[in-house]
Amino acid sequence: MKLSTKGRYGLRALIDLAQYSTEAPVSITSISARQDLSERYLEQLMSMMKKAGLVKSVRGAGGGYVLAKDMAEISVGDVLRALEGSLEPVECAGLEPDGGCKAADYCVTKYVWQRINDSISQTVDEIRLDQLVEESRRKQCAGMDRTACKN
Amino acid sequence: MKLSTKGRYGLRALIDLAQYSTEAPVSITSISARQDLSERYLEQLMSMMKKAGLVKSVRGAGGGYVLAKDMAEISVGDVLRALEGSLEPVECAGLEPDGGCKAADYCVTKYVWQRINDSISQTVDEIRLDQLVEESRRKQCAGMDRTACKN
DNA sequence: AGTAAATCCTAGTAAATTACTAGGAGATAA
DNA sequence: TTATCTCCTAGTAATTTACTAGGATTTACT
Numbered sequence: 327m328k329l330s331t332k333g334r335y336g337l338r339a340l341i342d343l344a345q346y347s348t349e350a351p352v353s354i355t356s357i358s359a360r361q362d363l364s365e366r367y368l369e370q371l372m373s374m375m376k377k378a379g380l381v382k383s384v385r386g387a388g389g390g391y392v393l394a395k396d397m398a399e400i401s402v403g404d405v406l407r408a409l410e411g412s413l414e415p416v417e418c419a420g421l422e423p424d425g426g427c428k429a430a431d432y433c434v435t436k437y438v439w440q441r442i443n444d445s446i447s448q449t450v451d452e453i454r455l456d457q458l459v460e461e462s463r464r465k466q467c468a469g470m471d472r473t474a475c476k477n
Numbered sequence: 478m479k480l481s482t483k484g485r486y487g488l489r490a491l492i493d494l495a496q497y498s499t500e501a502p503v504s505i506t507s508i509s510a511r512q513d514l515s516e517r518y519l520e521q522l523m524s525m526m527k528k529a530g531l532v533k534s535v536r537g538a539g540g541g542y543v544l545a546k547d548m549a550e551i552s553v554g555d556v557l558r559a560l561e562g563s564l565e566p567v568e569c570a571g572l573e574p575d576g577g578c579k580a581a582d583y584c585v586t587k588y589v590w591q592r593i594n595d596s597i598s599q600t601v602d603e604i605r606l607d608q609l610v611e612e613s614r615r616k617q618c619a620g621m622d623r624t625a626c627k628n
Numbered sequence: 629a630g631t632a633a634a635t636c637c638t639a640g641t642a643a644a645t646t647a648c649t650a651g652g653a654g655a656t657a658a
Numbered sequence: 659t660t661a662t663c664t665c666c667t668a669g670t671a672a673t674t675t676a677c678t679a680g681g682a683t684t685t686a687c688t
Contacts, residue, residue: 327480327557327597329566329590331676337586353634367677373636386685387633402589406478415480416628432621434613435489435628438553438604439480445600446478449592462585470583477567477586482647504663518648524665537656538662629688636683646673654665 332409334477335363336371340405343381344397344459351383351390362472371409378408397459403450413450419443483560485628486514487522491556494532495548495610502534502541513623522560529559548610554601564601566593 339357346352346360354372358365372391375381382394393400407413414420418430419439430436490508497503497511505523509516523542526532533545544551558564565571567590569581581587 327478327484327561327564327566329478330674333478334567334586337589341585351634355634364677366679369635369637370677383635384685385635385683387631388686389634389684391635410478413478415478416485417479418626418628429621429626432616432618433626433628434492434609434616434618435485437612438488438601438609439628441600441604442597445596446593449596450589453589453592458585458589461588465583465585467583467585470580475569475580475584477569477584477590481645502663506663515648517650520664521648521666534664535656536654536664538660539657540655540663542664631686631688633686634684637681638679640679641677642675643677644673644675646671648670648672650667650669652666654663656661656663658659658661 327415329406330410331367331476332371332374333406335361335368336375336409337402337405339363339368339371340375340380340400340455341458341462343391344393344455345462347390347392350388351392353390356390360472375405375408378404380404380408393455397456398454400455401451402453402455402458403447405455406450413443413446415439415442415446478566480557481561482518482627483522483525484557486512486519487526487560488553488556490514490519490522491526491531491551491606492609492613494542495544495606496613498541498543501539502543504541507541511623526556526559529555531555531559544606548607549605551606552602553604553606553609554598556606557601564594564597566590566597 338361342357342361343352346356354365354368358368372381376383379394380400381391383389383391412420416439418436420443489512493508493512494503505516505519509519523532527534530545531551532542534540534542563571569587569590571594
Protein backbone atom coordinates (compact mmCIF):
# COMPACT_ATOMS: atom_id res chain seq x y z
CA MET A 327 0.00 0.00 0.00
CA LYS A 328 2.80 2.37 -0.78
CA LEU A 329 2.74 5.20 -3.24
CA SER A 330 5.50 4.99 -5.82
CA THR A 331 8.03 7.70 -6.54
CA LYS A 332 5.82 8.77 -9.40
CA GLY A 333 3.09 9.98 -7.11
CA ARG A 334 5.47 11.37 -4.52
CA TYR A 335 7.80 13.19 -6.87
CA GLY A 336 5.01 14.22 -9.18
CA LEU A 337 2.95 15.95 -6.53
CA ARG A 338 6.02 17.80 -5.29
CA ALA A 339 6.86 18.83 -8.81
CA LEU A 340 3.37 20.10 -9.45
CA ILE A 341 3.34 22.15 -6.26
CA ASP A 342 6.65 23.61 -7.33
CA LEU A 343 5.27 24.33 -10.77
CA ALA A 344 2.21 25.99 -9.32
CA GLN A 345 4.39 28.30 -7.27
CA TYR A 346 6.80 29.28 -10.00
CA SER A 347 4.71 29.39 -13.15
CA THR A 348 2.72 32.49 -12.37
CA GLU A 349 4.41 34.50 -15.12
CA ALA A 350 6.41 32.33 -17.49
CA PRO A 351 6.41 28.60 -18.11
CA VAL A 352 8.71 26.60 -15.85
CA SER A 353 11.24 24.19 -17.31
CA ILE A 354 11.89 20.68 -16.14
CA THR A 355 15.48 21.66 -15.52
CA SER A 356 14.51 24.29 -12.98
CA ILE A 357 11.99 22.10 -11.20
CA SER A 358 14.39 19.21 -10.94
CA ALA A 359 17.12 21.48 -9.63
CA ARG A 360 14.91 22.90 -6.89
CA GLN A 361 13.36 19.57 -6.00
CA ASP A 362 16.46 17.43 -6.46
CA LEU A 363 14.88 15.08 -8.97
CA SER A 364 16.25 13.44 -12.10
CA GLU A 365 15.43 15.54 -15.16
CA ARG A 366 14.80 12.55 -17.36
CA TYR A 367 12.48 10.92 -14.89
CA LEU A 368 10.59 14.12 -14.16
CA GLU A 369 10.13 14.53 -17.89
CA GLN A 370 8.08 11.36 -17.91
CA LEU A 371 6.02 12.41 -14.96
CA MET A 372 5.22 15.74 -16.57
CA SER A 373 4.20 13.92 -19.70
CA MET A 374 1.75 11.83 -17.70
CA MET A 375 0.30 14.89 -16.06
CA LYS A 376 0.00 16.53 -19.42
CA LYS A 377 -1.94 13.60 -20.81
CA ALA A 378 -4.22 13.84 -17.81
CA GLY A 379 -4.91 17.48 -18.62
CA LEU A 380 -3.32 18.91 -15.50
CA VAL A 381 -0.53 20.86 -17.18
CA LYS A 382 0.13 22.40 -20.57
CA SER A 383 3.49 22.54 -22.25
CA VAL A 384 5.27 25.22 -24.22
CA ARG A 385 7.91 23.86 -26.54
CA GLY A 386 11.19 25.40 -27.59
CA ALA A 387 13.61 27.74 -25.89
CA GLY A 388 12.12 29.58 -22.96
CA GLY A 389 9.38 27.00 -22.85
CA GLY A 390 8.31 24.68 -20.11
CA TYR A 391 5.11 23.84 -18.30
CA VAL A 392 2.14 25.75 -16.97
CA LEU A 393 -0.91 24.57 -15.09
CA ALA A 394 -3.72 23.71 -17.47
CA LYS A 395 -6.34 24.95 -15.03
CA ASP A 396 -6.70 26.94 -11.87
CA MET A 397 -4.89 25.57 -8.81
CA ALA A 398 -8.20 25.33 -7.00
CA GLU A 399 -9.51 23.04 -9.72
CA ILE A 400 -6.75 20.47 -9.29
CA SER A 401 -7.04 17.98 -6.46
CA VAL A 402 -4.39 15.69 -5.04
CA GLY A 403 -6.58 12.88 -6.30
CA ASP A 404 -6.27 14.15 -9.87
CA VAL A 405 -2.51 14.22 -9.55
CA LEU A 406 -2.09 10.83 -7.91
CA ARG A 407 -4.49 9.11 -10.28
CA ALA A 408 -2.64 10.61 -13.24
CA LEU A 409 0.64 9.21 -11.96
CA GLU A 410 -0.26 6.06 -10.08
CA GLY A 411 -3.24 4.90 -12.06
CA SER A 412 -6.29 3.94 -10.07
CA LEU A 413 -5.96 4.35 -6.32
CA GLU A 414 -8.14 1.34 -5.63
CA PRO A 415 -6.50 -0.98 -3.10
CA VAL A 416 -7.58 -3.98 -5.18
CA GLU A 417 -8.76 -4.24 -8.76
CA CYS A 418 -12.40 -4.78 -7.90
CA ALA A 419 -12.74 -2.04 -5.32
CA GLY A 420 -14.38 0.48 -7.60
CA LEU A 421 -18.04 1.05 -8.06
CA GLU A 422 -18.36 -0.18 -11.64
CA PRO A 423 -22.08 -0.53 -12.23
CA ASP A 424 -21.84 -3.83 -14.03
CA GLY A 425 -18.41 -4.48 -15.44
CA GLY A 426 -17.22 -5.45 -11.98
CA CYS A 427 -16.62 -8.83 -10.43
CA LYS A 428 -19.36 -11.37 -10.98
CA ALA A 429 -18.91 -12.67 -7.47
CA ALA A 430 -19.53 -9.26 -5.92
CA ASP A 431 -22.86 -10.21 -4.46
CA TYR A 432 -21.25 -13.01 -2.51
CA CYS A 433 -18.01 -11.24 -1.76
CA VAL A 434 -17.49 -10.07 1.79
CA THR A 435 -14.06 -8.62 1.30
CA LYS A 436 -15.26 -6.42 -1.52
CA TYR A 437 -17.12 -4.43 1.09
CA VAL A 438 -13.81 -3.85 2.85
CA TRP A 439 -11.91 -2.87 -0.27
CA GLN A 440 -14.65 -0.51 -1.26
CA ARG A 441 -14.71 1.19 2.11
CA ILE A 442 -10.94 1.71 1.93
CA ASN A 443 -11.23 2.95 -1.62
CA ASP A 444 -13.96 5.40 -0.68
CA SER A 445 -12.02 6.85 2.21
CA ILE A 446 -8.88 7.30 0.16
CA SER A 447 -10.81 8.88 -2.69
CA GLN A 448 -12.61 11.25 -0.42
CA THR A 449 -9.49 12.55 1.24
CA VAL A 450 -7.38 12.94 -1.87
CA ASP A 451 -10.21 14.61 -3.73
CA GLU A 452 -10.81 17.20 -1.06
CA ILE A 453 -7.22 18.40 -0.87
CA ARG A 454 -6.57 20.93 -3.63
CA LEU A 455 -3.42 22.35 -5.04
CA ASP A 456 -4.09 25.92 -3.94
CA GLN A 457 -4.19 24.82 -0.30
CA LEU A 458 -0.85 23.14 -0.65
CA VAL A 459 0.73 26.09 -2.37
CA GLU A 460 -0.47 28.42 0.33
CA GLU A 461 0.79 26.05 2.99
CA SER A 462 4.13 25.89 1.22
CA ARG A 463 4.43 29.67 1.21
CA ARG A 464 3.48 29.83 4.85
CA LYS A 465 6.13 27.29 5.76
CA GLN A 466 8.76 28.94 3.58
CA CYS A 467 9.56 25.60 2.03
CA ALA A 468 11.88 27.20 -0.49
CA GLY A 469 14.69 26.95 2.01
CA MET A 470 14.16 23.29 2.65
CA ASP A 471 17.00 20.92 1.93
CA ARG A 472 15.46 18.56 -0.57
CA THR A 473 18.29 16.10 -0.54
CA ALA A 474 17.24 15.17 2.99
CA CYS A 475 13.82 13.83 2.10
CA LYS A 476 12.56 11.86 -0.82
CA ASN A 477 8.85 12.23 -0.16
CA MET B 478 -1.35 1.77 -3.82
CA LYS B 479 -2.43 -1.82 -4.22
CA LEU B 480 -2.74 -4.38 -1.50
CA SER B 481 -0.70 -7.50 -2.12
CA THR B 482 -2.07 -11.02 -2.20
CA LYS B 483 -0.93 -11.34 1.40
CA GLY B 484 -3.49 -8.88 2.63
CA ARG B 485 -6.21 -10.05 0.26
CA TYR B 486 -5.80 -13.77 0.79
CA GLY B 487 -5.04 -13.38 4.46
CA LEU B 488 -8.19 -11.48 5.30
CA ARG B 489 -10.28 -14.01 3.41
CA ALA B 490 -8.55 -16.83 5.21
CA LEU B 491 -9.15 -15.24 8.58
CA ILE B 492 -12.84 -14.71 7.88
CA ASP B 493 -13.03 -18.34 6.86
CA LEU B 494 -11.21 -19.37 10.00
CA ALA B 495 -13.52 -17.30 12.17
CA GLN B 496 -16.53 -19.03 10.66
CA TYR B 497 -15.25 -22.57 10.91
CA SER B 498 -13.22 -22.63 14.11
CA THR B 499 -16.08 -22.39 16.57
CA GLU B 500 -15.56 -25.92 17.83
CA ALA B 501 -12.29 -27.42 16.66
CA PRO B 502 -9.16 -25.87 15.21
CA VAL B 503 -9.20 -25.42 11.44
CA SER B 504 -6.37 -26.75 9.31
CA ILE B 505 -4.63 -24.89 6.53
CA THR B 506 -5.63 -27.67 4.19
CA SER B 507 -9.32 -27.06 4.75
CA ILE B 508 -9.07 -23.28 4.51
CA SER B 509 -7.07 -23.43 1.32
CA ALA B 510 -9.52 -25.92 -0.19
CA ARG B 511 -12.52 -23.73 0.55
CA GLN B 512 -10.79 -20.51 -0.46
CA ASP B 513 -8.82 -21.88 -3.39
CA LEU B 514 -5.45 -20.79 -2.08
CA SER B 515 -2.05 -22.47 -2.14
CA GLU B 516 -1.49 -24.40 1.09
CA ARG B 517 2.17 -23.52 1.26
CA TYR B 518 1.56 -19.85 0.76
CA LEU B 519 -1.32 -19.74 3.23
CA GLU B 520 0.94 -21.40 5.74
CA GLN B 521 3.18 -18.36 5.63
CA LEU B 522 0.30 -15.98 6.00
CA MET B 523 -1.02 -17.84 9.02
CA SER B 524 2.43 -17.71 10.53
CA MET B 525 2.46 -13.94 10.15
CA MET B 526 -0.94 -13.63 11.75
CA LYS B 527 0.20 -15.85 14.56
CA LYS B 528 3.23 -13.67 15.22
CA ALA B 529 0.87 -10.70 15.31
CA GLY B 530 -1.21 -12.40 17.97
CA LEU B 531 -4.34 -12.76 15.89
CA VAL B 532 -4.48 -16.55 15.82
CA LYS B 533 -3.23 -19.44 17.90
CA SER B 534 -2.03 -22.74 16.53
CA VAL B 535 -2.55 -26.32 17.64
CA ARG B 536 0.13 -28.65 16.37
CA GLY B 537 -0.16 -32.27 15.41
CA ALA B 538 -2.94 -34.37 13.92
CA GLY B 539 -6.35 -32.80 14.27
CA GLY B 540 -4.65 -29.50 14.91
CA GLY B 541 -4.89 -26.23 13.05
CA TYR B 542 -5.65 -22.65 13.93
CA VAL B 543 -8.06 -20.83 16.19
CA LEU B 544 -8.61 -17.13 16.73
CA ALA B 545 -6.45 -15.82 19.54
CA LYS B 546 -9.14 -13.39 20.65
CA ASP B 547 -12.77 -12.59 20.16
CA MET B 548 -13.83 -11.72 16.62
CA ALA B 549 -15.02 -8.36 17.81
CA GLU B 550 -11.53 -7.58 19.07
CA ILE B 551 -9.89 -8.08 15.70
CA SER B 552 -10.06 -5.28 13.18
CA VAL B 553 -9.30 -5.36 9.49
CA GLY B 554 -6.47 -2.98 10.32
CA ASP B 555 -4.91 -5.54 12.62
CA VAL B 556 -5.05 -8.15 9.88
CA LEU B 557 -3.74 -5.96 7.09
CA ARG B 558 -0.93 -4.53 9.17
CA ALA B 559 0.10 -8.02 10.21
CA LEU B 560 0.33 -9.06 6.57
CA GLU B 561 1.27 -5.94 4.66
CA GLY B 562 3.37 -4.18 7.23
CA SER B 563 2.57 -0.54 7.80
CA LEU B 564 -0.31 0.82 5.77
CA GLU B 565 1.31 4.24 5.46
CA PRO B 566 1.29 5.43 1.85
CA VAL B 567 4.85 6.71 2.26
CA GLU B 568 7.48 5.96 4.88
CA CYS B 569 7.15 9.26 6.69
CA ALA B 570 3.37 9.37 6.88
CA GLY B 571 3.08 8.19 10.45
CA LEU B 572 2.87 10.36 13.50
CA GLU B 573 6.21 9.49 15.05
CA PRO B 574 6.78 12.07 17.75
CA ASP B 575 10.41 12.63 16.94
CA GLY B 576 11.92 9.77 14.98
CA GLY B 577 10.28 11.10 11.85
CA CYS B 578 11.66 13.14 9.00
CA LYS B 579 13.78 16.10 9.96
CA ALA B 580 12.27 18.12 7.16
CA ALA B 581 8.73 17.60 8.41
CA ASP B 582 8.29 21.19 9.49
CA TYR B 583 9.02 22.34 5.96
CA CYS B 584 7.34 19.48 4.18
CA VAL B 585 4.05 20.24 2.49
CA THR B 586 3.46 16.81 1.06
CA LYS B 587 3.80 15.21 4.47
CA TYR B 588 0.48 16.80 5.31
CA VAL B 589 -1.04 14.99 2.35
CA TRP B 590 0.49 11.62 3.17
CA GLN B 591 -0.62 11.95 6.75
CA ARG B 592 -4.19 12.76 5.79
CA ILE B 593 -4.30 9.70 3.53
CA ASN B 594 -2.75 7.58 6.24
CA ASP B 595 -5.25 8.76 8.81
CA SER B 596 -8.23 8.04 6.61
CA ILE B 597 -7.03 4.56 5.75
CA SER B 598 -6.26 3.81 9.38
CA GLN B 599 -9.60 4.99 10.55
CA THR B 600 -11.59 2.91 8.13
CA VAL B 601 -9.63 -0.31 8.53
CA ASP B 602 -9.64 0.01 12.29
CA GLU B 603 -13.36 0.43 12.54
CA ILE B 604 -14.24 -2.66 10.52
CA ARG B 605 -14.14 -5.71 12.75
CA LEU B 606 -14.07 -9.37 12.02
CA ASP B 607 -17.43 -10.13 13.61
CA GLN B 608 -19.16 -7.78 11.21
CA LEU B 609 -17.58 -9.51 8.26
CA VAL B 610 -18.45 -12.94 9.51
CA GLU B 611 -22.04 -11.93 10.02
CA GLU B 612 -22.12 -10.37 6.58
CA SER B 613 -20.68 -13.53 5.14
CA ARG B 614 -23.38 -15.66 6.74
CA ARG B 615 -26.07 -13.29 5.54
CA LYS B 616 -24.75 -13.46 2.00
CA GLN B 617 -24.33 -17.22 2.11
CA CYS B 618 -20.83 -16.88 0.79
CA ALA B 619 -20.17 -20.57 1.29
CA GLY B 620 -21.64 -21.25 -2.11
CA MET B 621 -19.45 -18.75 -3.85
CA ASP B 622 -17.15 -19.96 -6.59
CA ARG B 623 -13.77 -18.90 -5.32
CA THR B 624 -11.92 -19.69 -8.48
CA ALA B 625 -13.72 -16.77 -10.10
CA CYS B 626 -12.27 -14.07 -7.88
CA LYS B 627 -8.87 -13.59 -6.36
CA ASN B 628 -9.73 -10.81 -3.96
C1' DA C 629 21.00 30.91 -40.69
C1' DG C 630 22.69 28.92 -36.64
C1' DT C 631 22.63 27.69 -31.97
C1' DA C 632 21.02 26.85 -27.47
C1' DA C 633 17.20 25.62 -24.74
C1' DA C 634 13.34 23.30 -24.41
C1' DT C 635 9.72 19.45 -24.94
C1' DC C 636 8.70 14.86 -26.91
C1' DC C 637 8.95 9.83 -27.60
C1' DT C 638 10.59 5.13 -27.35
C1' DA C 639 13.56 1.66 -25.49
C1' DG C 640 16.42 -0.50 -22.48
C1' DT C 641 17.80 -2.18 -17.88
C1' DA C 642 19.41 -2.97 -12.98
C1' DA C 643 17.35 -3.54 -8.67
C1' DA C 644 13.72 -4.60 -5.81
C1' DT C 645 9.54 -6.81 -4.75
C1' DT C 646 5.99 -10.23 -5.17
C1' DA C 647 4.04 -14.58 -5.16
C1' DC C 648 4.92 -18.34 -4.88
C1' DT C 649 7.32 -23.44 -4.57
C1' DA C 650 10.38 -26.94 -2.17
C1' DG C 651 12.24 -29.58 1.40
C1' DG C 652 12.30 -31.22 5.53
C1' DA C 653 12.02 -31.03 10.87
C1' DG C 654 9.07 -31.49 14.79
C1' DA C 655 4.45 -32.35 17.36
C1' DT C 656 0.38 -35.02 18.30
C1' DA C 657 -3.84 -37.97 17.94
C1' DA C 658 -5.48 -42.47 16.70
C1' DT D 659 3.85 -46.34 14.26
C1' DT D 660 1.66 -43.76 11.02
C1' DA D 661 -0.98 -40.08 9.19
C1' DT D 662 -1.93 -35.40 9.90
C1' DC D 663 -0.74 -31.31 11.28
C1' DT D 664 2.32 -26.93 12.18
C1' DC D 665 6.88 -24.81 11.72
C1' DC D 666 10.99 -22.83 9.49
C1' DT D 667 14.28 -21.60 5.96
C1' DA D 668 15.59 -21.15 1.23
C1' DG D 669 15.15 -20.68 -3.41
C1' DT D 670 13.19 -18.64 -7.67
C1' DA D 671 10.43 -17.05 -11.75
C1' DA D 672 7.78 -13.21 -12.93
C1' DT D 673 6.59 -8.66 -12.39
C1' DT D 674 7.15 -3.99 -11.25
C1' DT D 675 9.79 0.03 -10.18
C1' DA D 676 12.83 3.63 -10.96
C1' DC D 677 15.43 5.06 -13.57
C1' DT D 678 18.93 5.97 -17.77
C1' DA D 679 19.91 6.66 -22.84
C1' DG D 680 19.41 8.30 -27.37
C1' DG D 681 17.70 11.09 -30.40
C1' DA D 682 13.87 13.81 -32.90
C1' DT D 683 11.42 18.11 -32.92
C1' DT D 684 10.18 22.88 -31.73
C1' DT D 685 11.19 27.61 -30.80
C1' DA D 686 13.50 32.03 -29.16
C1' DC D 687 17.35 34.67 -29.81
C1' DT D 688 21.47 36.55 -32.03
